[in-house]
Amino acid sequence: MIDIKLIRDDVDLVIQKLSTRNKDFEYLRDVKAMDERRRQLLVEVEQLKNIRNEKSKLIGQLKREKKDATDVLDSVAHLGADIASMDQEVAMIEEKIEYALLTTPNLLHASVPIGKDETENVEIKRFMTPTMFAFTPKAHYEIGEQLDILDFERASKITGSRFVVYKGLGARLERALISFMMDLHAKKGYTEIIPPYIVNRKSMTATGQLPKFEEDAFKIANGNGDWFLNPTAEVPTINMYRDEVIDMSQLPLKFCSYTMAFRSEAGSAGRDTRGLIRTHQFNKVELIKFAVPEEGYSELEKMLLDSEDVLKVLKIPYHVISLCSGDMGFGMAKTYDIEVWIPSQNTYREIGSISTAEDYQARRGNIRFRRDKDAKLEYVHTLNGSGLAVGRTLVAILENYQNEDGSVTIPDALVPYMMGVKEIK
């Protein structure tokens, strides 16, 4: 969350900065007023508590000396009710402020292009030219069904729509991609992680999924209603360090985290209903970094390159866009999306997203570091990037590596992971 001191100091500036997200933030003026009321109450109630503490001490002393304490007891008796009611008001105000801050998005970095929606995102770079075919390319679900490596019908029988069964070499390809990606990143110094796929409410709150986007998550009945299916490895991996102080010498911490990710896809009814572009359950390899603030943005650029490298090695065309202000995610200060070429749709589609939250998540999750022994604690910067979405990478391979006869060539880099298979036919 953003620092309440910013609101205290200059609420107009904060509102102005947030306004590029094309939403209304006038309620922050109420937050400022509540904060003032709270501090004023604190001064009053703390004075009363000080009096009570002093008198309590005196009572203890008198009793030890076997003296009469009735007068002091009488004089302190009325304080309790006042303190209790003021405490209650403070708690109520704090709850409201807390909720407002938890539902206020991050401030954007100065380099984020201003724009109203996804149509105004800015292309940063391209890799390769879109794949050309001498025939009409098929969609990945047609290819997958014909090769009998993807089975959507049976998946919907087992569960429902937006699920898939990977079969035979399809299953092997999915598995190969996970290993390939993890190897690629691990070789560059990212520590491999396989975290829990179920996370609790605190974790979801720290990374920003809650309290605002509860309907996007799968909640499960166990865990007193406070357990959720992992929506992205960013959640469990960043929360590894929640409420911790990270030793300065360990920064930047770099992780590549493999998870199965789960999304309710509430609100995307009708979109990408066919195929595995948008499923409730998908594999994802995610890059996560914890960095000192001054290195946050250089680490973001490096992470983008590491993420791109997956498609470079696989030789699949993509471009990178910088999300404009109106399309930015809730908790992030700056985001690059990698979009991969999808021949059947004749367009680029998102396959990865690389972002920095600056200290927004660190403040929510209380993740800090200290520069040296006597230095004050500071919040780290947290970064996350896809490395990549595995299902969508499989889509990109099926479509970009398809042949006229319906077969699919396996990218060279994956052949060793496919037990030598060079083609699916």
Added chain:
RNA sequence: GGAGUAGUACUCAAGCGGCUGAAGAGGUGCCCCUGCUAAGGGCAUAGACCGGGGAACUGGUGCGAGAGUUCAAAUCUCUCCUACUCCGCCA
């Protein structure tokens, strides 16, 4: 799932409702001593968070978390979390 035990600072650990923001030990830092090392001695070692103040300072909260009893809670009560032991079940 059942039964039990425990959670105090960097670590271990004492702790009677008030004199405990917390004994003691280790560790760590600085200093002394011994030619160096091993060993020994001295001093320091609660931070964090929320406030007030221009500042020096100062108030509040903190003993797994939350609620309660009380003028007063590490200490009493309740709920929860976590770890460990035994039983049951199970990949």
